Amino acid sequence: MALLQLDAVGKRFGQVVVAENVSLTVEAGALVGVVGPNGAGKTTLFGIVSGDVRPDKGRVLFDGRVVNRLGAAARCRLGIGRTYQVPRPFGGMTVYENVLLAAQHGAGLRGRDSLDRAADALERAQLVAVANRPAETLGLLQRKRLEMARALATRPRLLLLDEVAGGLTDPEVAELTGIVQSVQAEGVAIVWIEHVVRALVACVDRLVCLAGGGIVADGEAHAVLADPAVREVYLGADIETPTVGSEAPA
Ligand SMILES: Nc1ncnc2c1ncn2[C@@H]1O[C@H](COP(=O)(O)OP(=O)(O)O)[C@@H](O)[C@H]1O
Ligand SMILES: [Mg+2]
Structure with missing residues (x-):
């Protein structure tokens, strides 16, 4: 059984659809990277998991239990921990x-x-x-x-990291990645949203690309970064492409 399961989750803010029919599972102990352009709905998805944001539809299951009705504090006690993109x-x-x-x-x-x-x-x-x-x-x-x-x-079994490497130097990113890996080694499942793609490629078991409210690709990191659909959503954007093909985005 997956530790986290999102089942056909939908969320919109007014006219803006930030999640449409998003289904995703995270196994216990896994380290999953999440990429996607600004505004893709990544942080909102974390909010839906942590209980800070209420989805319009769909189910959030943690450890096999539907947690939709639980608030953020209750979910934290169950073992869902998160960081915030802007440290506070x-x-x-x-x-x-x-x-x-x-x-x-x-x-x-x-x-x-x-x-x-x-x-x-x-x-x-x-x-x-x-x-x-x-x-x-x-x-x-x-x-x-x-x-x-x-x-x-907070003793998480699932740790949600939202852009913890942004704005750091290379050695600092490496240091942080080491901490993330040591946390995973203790059996904590981690979902890590990060624009610093090389940090993810170095350590994740799996990479998910979100764009336009949906999952564009989900799988092995290099395969996901080389996926034409992923390249497409990054056209004109700032994805770092340390290890994939020659057709760098404009
Ligand atoms: N509380 C909110 N109210 C209205 N719009 C929001 C709110 N939170 C996020 N949004 C909008 O939802 C979209 C997705 O935001 P976000 O989840 O922060 O994306 P990402 O983390 O991928 O950059 C953006 O267009 C953002 O402006
Ligand atoms: Mg964000």
């Missing part, structure tokens, strides 16, 4: 306090358990050295890591 740490709190709050309110842990969980998440996101700094003083890479640490502190 709580200001006026240290890095540690931000992560502790996630362990307490996201995972529902108390006392010693919450402290241990927060410390573990900080370590995995490589933030121990800045744990006592005010969160608002962090640079971009560390803010992205803090997003991950907060999500990890």
